[in-house]
Amino acid sequence: MTDTPGEPASGRRRWWTLLAVSTAQLLVVLDGTIVNIALPSAQSALDMSDANRQWAITAYALAFGGLLLIGGRVSGALGHRRTFIIGLVGFAASSALGGAAVNAEMLFGARALQGVFAAGLAPAGLSLLTMTFTETRERGRAFGVFAAVGAAGSALGLVAGGLLTEYASWRWCLYINVPVALLAVLGTTFVPRDRPVRDGGRLDVAGALLSATGFAAVVYGFNEAEPHGWSSPKVLALLLGGVLLLAAFVVVETRVPHPLLPMRVLLHRARGAAFASITLLFVAMFGFYLFMSYYTQTILGYSPVEAGLTLIINALAALLGSTLIAGKLHGRVAPAAVILPGLIAAAAGMLILTRLTAESTDVLPLYLVPALILTGLGLGCVMPPTASLATADMQWHEIGAASAAYNAAQQLGAALGTALLNTVAASAAASYLTRSGHPTPTAATVHGYTTALTVAFGILLAAACIAALLTLTRGATRGAPGDN
Structure with a gap:
C-alpha cells in the first residue's frame, strides 16, 4: 500500500522520515557552531582582517534568521518534501563552495548561501515530521529524537570543529556537510510525498x-x-x-x-508561551556554551579539542532528557509538566556555576559535570514539547509558517544570548578590576563569567514563569495538527 500525498506515512517509512529530518536538523544546528573553532585557521589561510572575520559567522546567521519565515511559506507552496530535498542539495553545494574558498569573500558568500538553503530546510523538516507522526506515542518518540539532535548539535559542532581543525583542516568543517547531506537526500526516497498549498493566494x-x-x-x-x-x-x-x-x-x-505568518500561530496562549520559553532557553544556553568554551580554555588550560569533548556530557544528558523523559511523557502529561521542570533543571545548572571563583578546586567534578548534566537534561526536556506545541492544532497548510516561527525563535535567542551575556561578562570583569585589593585578571575574568551566568539563571527563571502559563490552558494542545 502506498502513501498518498499529504497523508501520514505508514510502516517503516515514518522512521526513514525521522532519520532524514534529524540528519538535516543536525546539519543546520551544527553549522551554527562548527565554524567558530575553525575561524582562526581560516582567517590565517584566507588573510582575513580581524574586523571582517566575524562575517564567516554573521553571514550564515543573517541569511538563516532573516529568511526563515519566507522559507516556511516557500516550503508550503512547493511542498515540504520537495523543499527539503532542494534545501539539502543546496546546503551541500554551498558547503563545498565554502570549503574550496580561495579568499574571504568567497567564504562569506558560501556561508550566506548555506543560510539561505537552511532557511528552507529547517521549517520543511519540522513540517514533514509533524505531518508524518500523528499517533501520540510515536509522535513523542519522534520529537524526542529530533529535539535530542537539535539540543546536542551545538555542542557536537564545537567538538567536531576542534577535531577537524586540529587533525585535518579547517576546510573539512565545511566539506563534512557534503556526505552527510547527500546521505539525508538518499533517505528522502522513503519520505512520503505531500501536496503543495495551492490556495495560499499571492505572496505577501x-x-x-x-x-x-x-x-x-x-x-x-x-x-x-x-x-x-x-x-x-x-x-x-x-x-x-x-x-x-x-x-x-x-x-x-x-x-x-x-x-506570511498568520497571527493565530503566535496568539494561541500555549503556543505563544512555548515560543517564549524556547527563545529564553536559547538566550541562556548559548551564553552557557560561550562560558564553557572560554572558561575551560583560558582558565583551566584545556585545548580546543578537550574543551569541546567536555561538552559531550551536556550532549548525552540532552539525549537522555529528550528521549527517555520528554519523549516517554509526551501525550501522558500536559506539556507544561515537562517544560517547567526542564527550565528549572537548566537554571539549577547555571546556579552551580555562579559559585565558581578563581580559587575553586576540583572544578570538573564539583562544578562543570553537575552543571553540564543539569543544563543538558533541561534542554532535552524543553525542546520536544515546545517543538510539538509549535505545530500542534495547526491546519495543514499553516504548518510551514509555524515551523519557521519556531526556528526563528531559536535563532533570535541564540544571537541575543551570545551578544548579551558576553557583554555582561566583559563589563563585570572590567568593573571588578577597578576594585581595591588589586584583583588579578584571572579573578576578574571568572567574576565576569559568573555574573553573566547569574543573568542566565534569572532568564531561565523568567522562562519558567512564562511556561507556568501553559498550566492555565486546559487540555494544552495534546492533539495532532489539523484537529481544528
Missing part, C-alpha cells in the same frame, strides 16, 4: 520584505553589540530599526488576506 510581498529585513537587522544588531557595545549608535540604530520593521510586519500580517 510586504510581509516578506519586512520580516527579512527586520529579523536580519535585529540579529546583526546583536552580533555587533559584542564588539562595539550596546550604546554604540550603529547597534542602537540596527536594533531600533529591526524592532520597528518587525512591528510593521505584525501590522501588515493582521491586514493581508494571505499572511
Whole structure:
C-alpha cells in the first residue's frame, strides 16, 4: 500500500522520515557552531582582517534568521518534501563552495548561501515530521529524537570543529556537510510525498520584505553589540530599526488576506508561551556554551579539542532528557509538566556555576559535570514539547509558517544570548578590576563569567514563569495538527 500525498506515512517509512529530518536538523544546528573553532585557521589561510572575520559567522546567521519565515511559506507552496530535498542539495553545494574558498569573500558568500538553503530546510523538516507522526506515542518518540539532535548539535559542532581543525583542516568543517547531506537526500526516497498549498493566494510581498529585513537587522544588531557595545549608535540604530520593521510586519500580517505568518500561530496562549520559553532557553544556553568554551580554555588550560569533548556530557544528558523523559511523557502529561521542570533543571545548572571563583578546586567534578548534566537534561526536556506545541492544532497548510516561527525563535535567542551575556561578562570583569585589593585578571575574568551566568539563571527563571502559563490552558494542545 502506498502513501498518498499529504497523508501520514505508514510502516517503516515514518522512521526513514525521522532519520532524514534529524540528519538535516543536525546539519543546520551544527553549522551554527562548527565554524567558530575553525575561524582562526581560516582567517590565517584566507588573510582575513580581524574586523571582517566575524562575517564567516554573521553571514550564515543573517541569511538563516532573516529568511526563515519566507522559507516556511516557500516550503508550503512547493511542498515540504520537495523543499527539503532542494534545501539539502543546496546546503551541500554551498558547503563545498565554502570549503574550496580561495579568499574571504568567497567564504562569506558560501556561508550566506548555506543560510539561505537552511532557511528552507529547517521549517520543511519540522513540517514533514509533524505531518508524518500523528499517533501520540510515536509522535513523542519522534520529537524526542529530533529535539535530542537539535539540543546536542551545538555542542557536537564545537567538538567536531576542534577535531577537524586540529587533525585535518579547517576546510573539512565545511566539506563534512557534503556526505552527510547527500546521505539525508538518499533517505528522502522513503519520505512520503505531500501536496503543495495551492490556495495560499499571492505572496505577501510586504510581509516578506519586512520580516527579512527586520529579523536580519535585529540579529546583526546583536552580533555587533559584542564588539562595539550596546550604546554604540550603529547597534542602537540596527536594533531600533529591526524592532520597528518587525512591528510593521505584525501590522501588515493582521491586514493581508494571505499572511506570511498568520497571527493565530503566535496568539494561541500555549503556543505563544512555548515560543517564549524556547527563545529564553536559547538566550541562556548559548551564553552557557560561550562560558564553557572560554572558561575551560583560558582558565583551566584545556585545548580546543578537550574543551569541546567536555561538552559531550551536556550532549548525552540532552539525549537522555529528550528521549527517555520528554519523549516517554509526551501525550501522558500536559506539556507544561515537562517544560517547567526542564527550565528549572537548566537554571539549577547555571546556579552551580555562579559559585565558581578563581580559587575553586576540583572544578570538573564539583562544578562543570553537575552543571553540564543539569543544563543538558533541561534542554532535552524543553525542546520536544515546545517543538510539538509549535505545530500542534495547526491546519495543514499553516504548518510551514509555524515551523519557521519556531526556528526563528531559536535563532533570535541564540544571537541575543551570545551578544548579551558576553557583554555582561566583559563589563563585570572590567568593573571588578577597578576594585581595591588589586584583583588579578584571572579573578576578574571568572567574576565576569559568573555574573553573566547569574543573568542566565534569572532568564531561565523568567522562562519558567512564562511556561507556568501553559498550566492555565486546559487540555494544552495534546492533539495532532489539523484537529481544528
